[in-house]
Each structure stands twice: as C-alpha cells, then as structure tokens.
Amino acid sequence: KQEVTQIPAALSVPEGENLVLNCSFTDSAIYNLQWFRQDPGKGLTSLLLIQSSQREQTSGRLNASLDKSSGRSTLYIAASQPGDSATYLCAVTLGDMRFGAGTRLTVKP
Amino acid sequence: NAGVTQTPKFQVLKTGQSMTLQCAQDMNHNSMYWYRQDPGMGLRLIYYSASEGTTDKGEVPNGYNVSRLNKREFSLRLESAAPSQTSVYFCASSDLLPGTGGDEQYFGPGTRLTVT
Numbered sequence: 486k487q488e489v490t491q492i493p494a495a496l497s498v499p500e501g502e503n504l505v506l507n508c509s510f511t512d513s514a515i516y517n518l519q520w521f522r523q524d525p526g527k528g529l530t531s532l533l534l535i536q537s538s539q540r541e542q543t544s545g546r547l548n549a550s551l552d553k554s555s556g557r558s559t560l561y562i563a564a565s566q567p568g569d570s571a572t573y574l575c576a577v578t579l580g581d582m583r584f585g586a587g588t589r590l591t592v593k594p
Numbered sequence: 595n596a597g598v599t600q601t602p603k604f605q606v607l608k609t610g611q612s613m614t615l616q617c618a619q620d621m622n623h624n625s626m627y628w629y630r631q632d633p634g635m636g637l638r639l640i641y642y643s644a645s646e647g648t649t650d651k652g653e654v655p656n657g658y659n660v661s662r663l664n665k666r667e668f669s670l671r672l673e674s675a676a677p678s679q680t681s682v683y684f685c686a687s688s689d690l691l692p693g694t695g696g697d698e699q700y701f702g703p704g705t706r707l708t709v710t
Contacts, residue, residue, distance in 0.1 A: 574637070582699065
C-alpha cells in the first residue's frame with residue numbers, strides 16, 4: 486500500500502526566506518506527483534504536476550522536484566511572502582491518488 | 595465557468611439520519627471523485643466514477659453510496675450517518691483517471707459534515 490509522508494507537519498518562517506517542503510512515498514512506481522495548496526476552510530488548488538518521466542516543474546517562485554528512485558519530492562518556495570501561508574499537500578498517483586497529511590506553512594511579515 | 599461546486603457547505607446530522615452531498619462540474623470532465631479529509635490523515639478516496647454510468651470503490655467506501663447522475667453530477671449519500679463520518683468531504687474532477695494519463699484533478703470547496 487502506498488504511504489505518503491510529509492515532513493515537517495508545520496513550518497513557520499520570516500518573510501523573504503527560501504524554504505523547502507518535503508514529500509516521501511513508499512512505492513516508486515508512480516505515474517505522477519502533484520502538489521496542492523489548501524487555504525483554511527477551502528478546497529485544494531493544484532500548484533504543480535510532475536509526470537513520472539520528469540525531474541522537475543517550475544511555476545513562478547515554486548519549483549518541484551521528483552526523485553522516483555528514492556521516493557522523494559521537494560517543493561521549493563523562493564522569497565516567501567505572507568500570502569504563501571497555507572497548507573501544502575503532495576499526492577502521488579498509482580492507480581488512484583494518495584495524499585500526504587500536509588505541511589502547514591506560516592510566513593510571518 | 596464555476597469549476598467544481600458542492601452543496602451544502604455545512605451540515606449537522608444526528609446519528610442514523612441520511613443525507614446526500616451534491617457535486618457538479620462544468621469542465622466537461624469524464625472522471626469524478628469523492629474524498630474525505632480528516633485531521634492528520636490527508637485526503638482519502640471514498641468512491642470515484644471513471645465515466646458517466648460507472649462507479650467504483652476507493653480506499654474507504656464503507657457507509658457510503660454514490661450516483662453518477664450524468665456527466666456533470668456525482669452525488670454521495672450517507673444512508674445512516676455515524677459520528678465516525680464527521681469529516682470534510684471534497685469532490686474533484688479530472689479529464690482522465692489517475693494512471694491513464696496523469697491529468698490534474700480540480701477540487702470543489704468542500705462540505706463540512708458533523709454527525710452528533
């Protein structure tokens with residue numbers, strides 16, 4: 486059974502800092518990995534989708550990498566802003582989609 | 595273009611009561627999904643529908659039923675609610691099933707359900 490783990494569960498940083506969120510998964514035979522953002526009381530917004538054949542994807546200040554062989558992905562956020570405060574979830578697809586529990590990010594002004 | 599919409603946004607039920615959560619998407623997607631989100635556990639798939647007229651069980655289907663009414667609408671029914679079903683329920687849609695092309699899933703805003 487695919488297990489997805491996100492560490493840390495919560496992270497607080499000052500504005501302007503670069504940061505890395507981690508996601509690990511137990512079965513490396515995935516089709517893709519997706520990073521989502523969830524604001525309190527809201528649904529999920531897709532940030533980046535990395536296909537299994539890709540190593541990374543970039544969107545603005547966000548960069549996600551994928552290392553299938555080691556079962557890891559990272560989401561890099563450059564020059565963090567208070568508006569980046571949210572919970573970030575990763576999900577891997579192998580048959581169905583399995584989610585991590587998320588990292589709750591707080592960016593302090 | 596509203597994307598994925600869900601009703602109601604909030605609901606309180608008593609144990610044993612029944613209710614149906616509604617979901618609709620206007621993106622002409624083939625596949626639709628129901629998830630539940632519990633604190634510290636991430637999202638878990640309850641049921642999905644690969645296309646109109648088909649439904650399949652996900653990771654946690656017990657206590658739920660679904661109906662794919664047409665291509666746009668996918669409903670989730672709790673026949674006899676239990677306190678363990680207190681959760682936030684999300685509906686999602688995508689053009690392709692996971693594992694058949696790696697399509698993005700788009701999520702609704704969620705329904706917060708409390709069973710007392």
